[in-house]
Amino acid sequence: MATLANLSPKAAIIVLVEHAFDVAVIGGGVVGCAIASALVRESLQVVLLEATADVGAGTSKANTAIWHTGFDAKPGTHEARLVARGHQLLAERGDDFGWPLERTGALLVAWDADQLFRLDSISANARATGYARIEVKSQSQVYELEPNLGVGALGGLLVPDEGLLDPWSIVIALATDFVVNGGTLRRKAAVTGAVHEAGAHELHTPAGPVRAAWVINAAGLNSDVVDRLLGHEGFTITPRRGQLIVFDKLARSLVKHVILPVPTATTKGVLVAPTIYGNVLLGPTAEDLTDKAATETTATGLAGLFEKGRAIMPKLLMEEVTATYSGLRAASEHSDYCYEVFPDNYVRVGGIRSTGISSALAIAEQVVADLRERGVAMQTLATPATVAVPNLAESRMRPYQDAARIAADPAYGRILCLCERVSLGEVRDALMSPVPAGDIDGLRRRTRALAGRCQGFHCGALITEMTSAWSGHSHA
Amino acid sequence: MPDLPQQTDEDVDVVVIGAGPAGLTLAHALGELGISDVLIIDRDTQPGGVPRYSDHHGYGIRDLRQPLRGPIYAGHLALRAVKGGARIMTEATVTDINAEQRTIEVTAPSGRFTIHAKVIVIATGCRERPRAARLIPGTRPSGVFTTAWLQRLVHLQHGSPGKRAVIVGAEHVSYSAVLTLRHAKCSIVAMVTERARHDSFTVFNIGARARWRFPLLRSATVTRILGDHQVTGVEIQDRKGRTKVLDCDSVIFTGDWVAENELARRAGLLIDPGTGGPAVDAHQATSAPGIFAIGNVLHPAATADICALDGEHAAAGIAAYLNAPGGWPTRSLRLRTEGTIQWATPSLLTPEVLNAARGKVLVQFSERRRLPRLEVVQGGNRLWSGFVPWGIPTRPVPISDSWLARVSASGSDPVLRVLP
């Protein structure tokens, strides 16, 4: 293909003008990747523009990774409908894309009389969202379900369809699907300006201008800024930080369900939950901030979580901590997602706050339906290319356990990351895949390498070296 | 290497998990006793454990009675193990143990297989507690290391840790990090410790600081890591609550050891609450028949020679077990510890098993004590008391094992404590 560099300026302009995409999706988080993948599967020419060096490196990588049913969402909102539908779609598409899910169920626990009293209205709310499978549990049933709970639980609700998802693999699976089905992924391509002329959008990025008939704003924390760049002014994002503590895998057997508190008006509260990678999470905090890059952890935040965790499950705190991190929810002044289709061929998908992994596929389905309704010509690919992502879940067979696979390729038998049992074969695959890891953080999300209890004591030096050698980057 | 298991399941007399100083020395000692059906498994590319990449002097003092550099020491131990008849399988990771069946699951490039052994020995060592486990807040940039990561980076990968480092911790291994950083031409901004002084040898401290001129900041805690992609500094807080930022591009978290105990826990062995590792008796036998443990998985972290001598000592107990596997003691008392004593090992007390490795019980203090006096009591009976040469956190100190013979099998759990 001709590149801009080897064309005369005049020819370059012609290429630019002619090569207009049907759709430009701004933001390579789970929402943008889901939308982009759904649109290429409708035979559209789609470009996905991501500001950073990798997909899924924003809020989509740092959350509590719960597969929400939407039982606690506000009935009648976009969020309630899309989370419920997204929950179902994640299960339906799991086999094709390869992402794991674990239907552990969630146990919502009341710790005082007031919370106990509110359980009824939570059940009623769930029914109003269309979720009818909630079961009321007595105090003794609660302890039967979760024997390691701290003292003082009075009763609870079991939500059998809540569970665990793998946020890292879902994003990678969708981005890979997008690329192998002909989509154009541009990383390090932050949209910094936009004009809308002659029926087309022109977006400015450091990688050059991009023209597209439709623009979809899935820029997460920046979706309000991008909205303004596109000439709209609908909402303001307030980053709401959630800090989390990951406990050692040896704690996994302590916890059976996602253990939820009774939610308040502003937050779902601090939970204790297994992760699909076999650890246990404690968190998140809920802190309204102004800085959209403030993903650091704080002493007060971590101390507060420990205090809460001690009450919920004292035994958990006796285990080693593996990691701490924080993510920023893209909260807005509206108590719903900011979803709207505008006449200037613009779809706003902003403020996808604390449920976006669960709802992403439903949001994408909605975007496809809305574009079709507005006359965008589509043709569903009869045989889309499919690439299943490697399995990172503990509930399924990992490559290191797979005798046949090791026999076929010994690289899967050479474990590099002892704590997470990640093989050379998986590291190689992640660095060579259609959407390859560009740095250690990207490798961690694709393989779990370096995400374990030793945090690099054993394998940090070797794996960083391999990543730089194979990806041409240098990261100490 | 000759006749290693190839994708098949195998039976061996003794399988040793971990080819560090402890495991390698055990294999040699078993060979001396005529037990040569020994398979040592290590996940690394080469045998040797930590000393393999800890390229400085200070190894081999008590076991080989000569001062050696880490890699030379590791090479020597590996060679000696193989000469004794043991086979060493590298790049092979043990992922699970079944204590009742006495089997282990192994993943290696040659396949995934199960090994059944008459005796399984856990010699998996320990690790330094990383930044996250120390709950140090801040951003998550690169440039944050442990000493082992640093040494592998410098001595095995020939990479660079950066130009200006802050070392967190002031125990033996922290000075090992100093040597490696200087070897890599990285300057040392400061060494920071929460304690009132360093816990290493005075000569190390004075020697290193006189030569490379860095401050030792005492009673100071690291309260924050700064930097977006690469570390740009660490915030520290002194005793009075004042904070300041030290500019640096790397931070090395040293020491603060944790037993590499995953396999021991998965096997369902009795765990010593003080060490986090399996509880063992004076023969290095764990709570499960036929499963032994040696080295720093038991006492994080003693020096390598002490780990090696655990291995040497365990050979006799293992030989005895192989001769009479039915004679496993059914009841054990446990040694409890109190107050400023963090742990003591061996802590499983089996009546017939009276001599510990080196004739010593190893004791770790959680606080500094000048010339402490200890006692072991059982019920109202004092079994032993005596002074020990030091009471320094991170530096296990040996006490006599003579009192093991005086433990009454029908009595309560003995208690080890510091006398006022």
Ligand SMILES: Cc1cc2nc3c(=O)[nH]c(=O)nc-3n(C[C@H](O)[C@H](O)[C@H](O)COP(=O)(O)OP(=O)(O)OC[C@H]3O[C@@H](n4cnc5c(N)ncnc54)[C@H](O)[C@@H]3O)c2cc1C
């Ligand atoms: C603490 C916490 C817990 C959560 N728990 C759950 C949960 O359990 N289950 C669940 O389903 N959801 C959960 N969520 C919510 C979920 O993580 C988010 O809803 C989801 O990740 C949002 O995805 P996104 O694609 O909208 O945003 P992001 O992942 O932030 O992606 C937006 C992307 O846009 C890019 N971008 C920004 N500006 C530009 C620009 N100008 N040009 C190009 N690209 C740009 C960014 O770099 C980023 O990669 C949680 C969130 C948090 C913070």
Ligand SMILES: Cc1cc2nc3c(=O)[nH]c(=O)nc-3n(C[C@H](O)[C@H](O)[C@H](O)COP(=O)(O)OP(=O)(O)OC[C@H]3O[C@@H](n4cnc5c(N)ncnc54)[C@H](O)[C@@H]3O)c2cc1C
């Ligand atoms: C940086 C540093 C400097 C030091 N300096 C000195 C010094 O100067 N002098 C001194 O005497 N001591 C020193 N020590 C301490 C000494 O190196 C260790 O105490 C000693 O190596 C411990 O021996 P070990 O056999 O118990 O364990 P290790 O040496 O840690 O060996 C354990 C082995 O087990 C393997 N293993 C673990 N889990 C598995 C598994 N699941 N499957 C397969 N294999 C597994 C590992 O790969 C490793 O090779 C230092 C330690 C460090 C970290």
